[in-house]
Amino acid sequence: MALRRSTTYLGTTAGLFLVLVGIFLHTSWEVLASRPIYARKTALVRQLELTDLCLFTEASYTRHLSMTDPSTPFQDAPMSLEHFPTGALVGPPRHLMRNHGYGD
Amino acid sequence: MVIERHLHILDFTLSSLLRRKGKNGALLLVYTLIVFILASVLFFTHALKREAALVLKDAPEIVVQHTLTGRYQPIPVAWGDRIGKINGVISVRPRLWGYHYDTLLMANYTLMVPAENPPGPGSIDLGSGISRTHGANSGDMIAFAGHDGVPRMFTIRKILDSESQLLTSDLILLSEKDYRDFSGIAADQATDLTLRVRNPREYATIAEKITRMYPDTRPIMRSEILRTYDAVFGWRSGLMIVILSAAALAFIIFAWDKATGLSAEERKEIGILKAIGWETSDILMMKFWEGTAISLTAFLLGVILAHVHVFSTSSALFAPVLKGWSTLYPSFRLTPFIDFGQVATLFFLTVVPYTITTIVPSWRAATIEPDAVMR
Known part of the structure; x- marks a missing residue:
């Protein structure tokens, strides 16, 4: 006997929902299991005195986002606009617009 | 009894949706794609922000840069002695680091003298x-051209652990002597100074004292480093706003299409149903199931696919955008940190509005007399 359409639909939706719940449960387990990895990573950050993630290596101002200055993305001339693609992905660090030396 | 009634209405709704297979299939596909893109962006940015917050929580408490005409410059090491005398500062260390462009591979490297075990x-x-x-391994010899163009040979002591690629993929760690010789930085200068501070509540006061002492310096506090990554993929940043506006626009088109009324065929269907005895509430129930069937399926499929995309394929679809012009790109796998609040928000922003905009025009059609609707 063929299944009712509603049974097929509700079964599929319940299946998808269970898959999603399963994924989220597995996720929680993975987060717990990753604690030792993060302990090693923080030790490395302390040892090397790192300040940034190595996410974009194409330009200094995206490689070391927190260490950058306001002029670098615009290079050397007023009309020389930022031209590295990853510059369009990231926002400037909030502290960039203050805490400058008076000589800026 | 109530359940059986719902099941019958759902049966009818699904048959009605299947009668317009092409249109509804395309709708489901586009809907799933939008949820997939939005969920991928949310999962990726949240996991990356959490990663940064967890690993950078032990970054230097304060970094002091020397600025000249708006750009950072090497800082005199001697400034560290005066800064070290500020109350609350435990220690000051001159940090040596910089960049090296490999013309052969057209890649940027970060050179650094580690604080411990160089x-x-x-x-x-x-x-x-x-x-x-x-293609180099520990024990191999490797050469890099220094500031004077003369190549220096180095023996590789070890390759940094690949589990920390998101921190160290482009790093070259070397001794202070080699770094000064390689980069040409004077013996009395450093790239910046790192401070250890006893009390986190004193960061701001110490930073203020440093800028008063040396007005052409820029102290960067650890909290600011952490906030940088919190805001790094903010919704206002270039590409993010393009993705979000495209998704918002697509939803507006969906909603507009639904809210501006029903097709003649759909109106006729409602008219016939009313003529054969369906109540207005039955028709609204049918439309509720229609909206739910499409939006809930799209949501579940989109979120599952986004999770697989971000955490199992290392965001393969985002990689070309994230790489930009980088030659070196870390092949990292993010830990699946998920903000369930974000998933719930995504649910309410995608499933609920669509379902409502499906019901409203049908309610208008269902309250008119059947003969007027069918005419």
Whole structure:
């Protein structure tokens, strides 16, 4: 006997929902299991005195986002606009617009 | 009884949807794609922000840069002595680091003298990204041209662990002697100063004292480093706003299409149903199931696919955008940190509005007399 359409639909939706719940449960387990990895990573950050993630290596101002200055993305001339693609992905660090030396 | 009624209405709704297979299939596909893109962006940015917050929580408490005409410059090491005398500062260390552009592979590397356990003179530790592109392993010799164009030979002491690629992929760690010789930085200068501070509540006061002491310096506090990554993929940043506006626009089109009324065929269907005895509430129930069937399926499929995309394929679809012009790109796998609040928000922003905009025009059609609707 063929299944009712509603049974097929509700079964599929319940299946998808269970898959999603399963994924989220597995996720929680993975987060717990990753604690030792993060302990090693923080030790490395302390040892090397790192300040940034190595996410974009194409330009200094995206490689070391927190260490950058306001002029670098615009290079050397007023009309020389930022031209590295990853510059369009990231926002400037909030502290960039203050805490400058008076000589800026 | 109530359940059986719902099941019958659902049966009818699904048959009605299947009668317009092409249109509804395309709708489901586009809807799933939008949820997939939005969920991928949310999962990726949240996991990356959490990663940054967890690993950078032990970054230097304060970094002091020397600025000249708006750009950072090497800082005199002697400034550290005066800064070290500020109350609350435990220690000051001159940090040596910089960049090296490899003309052969057209890749940027970060050179750095580690605070602890630096390699001996003539040796280096290599990030796994550089090791991969050069095909170099520990014990091998490798040469890089220094500031004067003369190549220096180094023995690779070790390759940095690949689990920390998101931190060290492009790093070359070397001794202070080798770094000064390689970069040409004077013996009395450093790239910046790192401070250890006893009390986190004193960061701001110490930073203020430093800028008063040396007005051309820029202290960067640890909290600011952490906030940088919190805001790094903010919704206002270039590409993010393009993705979000495209998704918002697509939803507006969906909603507009639904809210501006029903097709003649749908109106006729409602008219016939009313004529054969369906109540207005039955028709609204049918439309509720219609909206739910499409939006809930799209939501579940989109979120599952986004999770697989971000956490199992290392955001393969985003990689070309994230790489930009980088030659070195860390092949990292993010830990699946998920903000369930974001998933719930995504649910309410995608499933609920669509379902409502499906019901409203049908309610208008269902309250008119059947003969007027069918005419």
